[in-house]
Amino acid sequence: MIYSQPDATRPPLGVYTLAAPIETSKGASPPGADDGHFHMKLDPRIHWPHNRSDQWYTSKMEEIKARGGRKANFGKAAKRMRQQRLAEERQEEEDKLVVAGGGPRPWSHHRHMDFGDVPEDELPIYVRRNEEWVRGAAWMRKMHEESRRRDACRAAELFKEHLASNGR
Numbered sequence: 001m002i003y004s005q006p007d008a009t010r011p012p013l014g015v016y017t018l019a020a021p022i023e024t025s026k027g028a029s030p031p032g033a034d035d036g037h038f039h040m041k042l043d044p045r046i047h048w049p050h051n052r053s054d055q056w057y058t059s060k061m062e063e064i065k066a067r068g069g070r071k072a073n074f075g076k077a078a079k080r081m082r083q084q085r086l087a088e089e090r091q092e093e094e095d096k097l098v099v100a101g102g103g104p105r106p107w108s109h110h111r112h113m114d115f116g117d118v119p120e121d122e123l124p125i126y127v128r129r130n131e132e133w134v135r136g137a138a139w140m141r142k143m144h145e146e147s148r149r150r151d152a153c154r155a156a157e158l159f160k161e162h163l164a165s166n167g168r
Contacts, residue, residue: 038156040163049162117144 002008004017011017042048067073073080120128120137127133 038160048159117141 118137120134120141123134123137127137
């Protein structure tokens with residue numbers, strides 16, 4: 001490092017210097033070691049891609065139009081805050097009603113039955129009594145978990161591809 005500075009003298013015989021200093025960081029894994037983690041300094045709120053539907057954009061434009069412009073709302077801050085508070089209270093009441101309704105229930109027998117998202121202790125009694133159904137429900141839960149894991153890996157791959165395609 002000392003001999004690589006601009007005004008430094010030549011090193012003594014037998015001392016070899018590197019062309020450029022090597023920077024290492026603590027805890028860095030050696031090149032080629034893939035531990036399954038991908039580290040980058042970024043803020044996901046800003047840098048992650050958002051694939052949103054046309055329906056989302058339409059509803060967002062309606063929300064923006066409902067707010068009104070600066071001139072329309074000039075001097076009406078208290079009124080706008082009251083409207084927002086009332087809307088939040090209405091939403092909280094609706095959320096309480098949804099929670100009071102209970103958790104997810106299995107579909108009726110006229111449809112394809114899937115107990116993969118229902119914990120074993122919440123299965124209907126007639127399902128818990130039948131050993132084959134219990135094994136089937138356990139298999140469905142296992143498939144749901146594998147699907148979630150596969151989707152998470154695919155999302156990470158898509159993110160890496162997105163960054164690579166944008167030259168980052």
